[in-house]
Amino acid sequence: MKEDLEAVVERLKPLFPADIRVVAAYAESYHAEFASQLSALTQFELCPRDTYMLLLWVQNLYPNDILNSPKLAPELQGVRLGTLLPPTQIQLLEARFLSNEVTRVRELMARALELESKSWTKDxxxxxxxxxxxxxxxxxxxxxxxxxxxxxxxxxxxxxxxxxxxxxxxxxxxxxxxxxxxxxxxxxxxxxxxxxxxxxxxxxxxxxxxxxxxxxxxxPPDLRSSLLRPLNELKSHGFDTLLQSLFGDLKPLFKRFTQTRWAAPQQTLEEIVSAVAERMPEFSELQDCFREELLEAVHLHLVKEYIARLCKRRLVLKTAEQQQQLAGHVQANAQLIQQFCTQNVSPRPPSQPPMVVGCPPAPSSSRARTSSLGLFKPDQVRPEPLWAPGHDSGQGQPLSTKPVPAGLPSHLAARRPPQARRDHSPARPQCHQD
The missing domain is CATH 1.20.1270 (Substrate Binding Domain Of Dnak; Chain:A; Domain 2)
Known part of the structure; x- marks a missing residue:
């Protein structure tokens, strides 16, 4: 059709007077014939490929590549040819195309997943x-x-x-x-x-x-979050599977924290960190971003298990020196964990390392549970004195000024104790472990 109309422009138009619209006449004749043929074609049940090709011709190729071609466009200005099919018929064809294409996409994706899952089960x-x-x-x-x-x-x-x-x-x-x-x-x-x-x-x-x-x-962000949710679940379940064996091997080592003296857990933690380091090559085939996320999970597990073991111990710390010594152990262990995770793709920028806060024993009694270990950013911490019971007088005495996290639960936060009672009971050993 395009070649025929261009031949009219090149060969027939020069043979006719200027006032005779020979190109328009040919174009209108071709248009009417094509419209009639296409209208008859739509009365049949079209397969998905025919529906697509018909729409492609009517909506794109005919108006853009033919009528709007460089040779024909100037000749057809002002000629109102319209569309080859009525708008209602075009809408029906477009709806059919959308349904066909969505079905095709669904079937292809299901087939791809079936083949992929078979490769997993075939090992x-x-x-x-x-x-x-x-x-x-x-x-x-x-x-x-x-x-x-x-x-x-x-x-x-x-x-x-x-x-x-x-x-x-x-x-x-x-x-x-x-x-x-x-x-x-x-x-x-x-x-x-x-x-x-x-x-x-x-x-x-x-x-x-x-x-x-x-x-x-x-x-949009909300739609993206909805689409990514299954992938996040898949990734999380995959991480759990990869880490299950490692965390199981660490459990006996963490139990030692409740079976040894409170002042000697450093060697146990070093063994834990060494055990994790030995297993890290198992995750080397992960993409870097996912290896970093997996290390975050390991970091969190180490901190949570360490806190849990600390909270299971009941200690008697009668002197400020003992309390300071315990705080020093907590700080050193936290730094050991942080240093290991930093060296193995740290999830935090080096410029803002987390602060480690060890809360002292409850001041109302010389027998106290060790407190939790928290990770806080610098802007989440406020200075506040830590208090210990007085030994010779009834007044609590500040040990030092250390950062205490704002909003810490009341049962963990350090508070100035009420007036202490004198303890006339026989002296106890400096450190007692239940």
Missing amino acids: EAPLRLNSRCFSELAIHIIQIISQGQAKAESITLDLGTQIKPLLLEELARFLRSYQRAFDGFLERCRQLRNYRANVIANINNCLPFRTSLEQQWQT
């Missing part, structure tokens, strides 16, 4: 890329979604806008299915040789999904 080793475990599933899914978007935009940009939320809805449905399939794999396939490698590959898969949602699709 196939994942691919390696730059010494990292790698899966092509994310690439396939992103390509499927992107192709669906591009296909709609090839018809009209407005149709591309209409299909975007539908594709994102399908992506959300796929990610939930992906999480369920991965959870099933975690539960049923623990004995497979490539189990851990496939777990790592699936955790690494979260990165291209997240990057695509943040950069390519540019989704």
